[in-house]
Amino acid sequence: MLTANRLSFRYGARAPYVLRDVALSIHPGEIVGLSGPSGRGKSTLGRLLAGHLEPTSGTITIDDRAGSNGQFHPVQYLHQSPIFATDPRWRISRIIAEGWSPDEVTRTELGIDDSWYARYPHEVSGGELQRVALLRALAPGLRYLIADEITSMLDPVAQVEIWQFLLKRVRQGLGILAISHDRALLERIATRVVTI
Numbered sequence: 001m002l003t004a005n006r007l008s009f010r011y012g013a014r015a016p017y018v019l020r021d022v023a024l025s026i027h028p029g030e031i032v033g034l035s036g037p038s039g040r041g042k043s044t045l046g047r048l049l050a051g052h053l054e055p056t057s058g059t060i061t062i063d064d065r066a067g068s069n070g071q072f073h074p075v076q077y078l079h080q081s082p083i084f085a086t087d088p089r090w091r092i093s094r095i096i097a098e099g100w101s102p103d104e105v106t107r108t109e110l111g112i113d114d115s116w117y118a119r120y121p122h123e124v125s126g127g128e129l130q131r132v133a134l135l136r137a138l139a140p141g142l143r144y145l146i147a148d149e150i151t152s153m154l155d156p157v158a159q160v161e162i163w164q165f166l167l168k169r170v171r172q173g174l175g176i177l178a179i180s181h182d183r184a185l186l187e188r189i190a191t192r193v194v195t196i
């Protein structure tokens, strides 16, 4: 179980607290929806859970232990705009290889086209790059995925395809925190919805 316990965070010693004493847990094999007004700290919470930010106070544990062993982080954060999470000087092949060497089945299931491999991030569409970012995150060590509005810029067909793919992974034990303003989406996919 991924657990945030009395988590507080501020972006600087004099900055106001963005999160105060937040408690949240995500079990393997469940999707927890996270909603709340703009600026309430949803993305900040997601980035804390994935180890991109250090809590000001409080703890994040996986099965009661500190999260990462210093290699591939078992909690991966995916942003709405994957272009910010990719090095523009790297080809798609190198971006994916940073995470792992994906098998043919996973590549096919995600609709990854071999012709994208030689291109740079700006040479594929936003939806294609989101699939690439998702493929990179799916390395064998992945246990929890923070999906921050990951399908909000995609067309309805691509949205359904990506969530159907992820629901299958959830049935195999992946835990997901789905951050979204789209209540209808969260009610369709999430086991429960938490509001901050």
Ligand SMILES: Nc1ncnc2c1ncn2[C@@H]1O[C@H](COP(=O)(O)OP(=O)(O)OP(=O)(O)O)[C@@H](O)[C@H]1O
Pocket: 011, 018, 036, 037, 038, 039, 040, 041, 042, 043, 044, 045
């Ligand atoms: N790097 C940063 N430095 C300083 N303040 C920041 C930084 N990133 C975010 N904030 C502030 O922290 C607060 C929470 O931002 P965050 O992006 O976590 O909210 P959110 O709930 O995800 O919002 P939205 O629904 O609009 O995406 C906001 O007031 C934002 O301005």
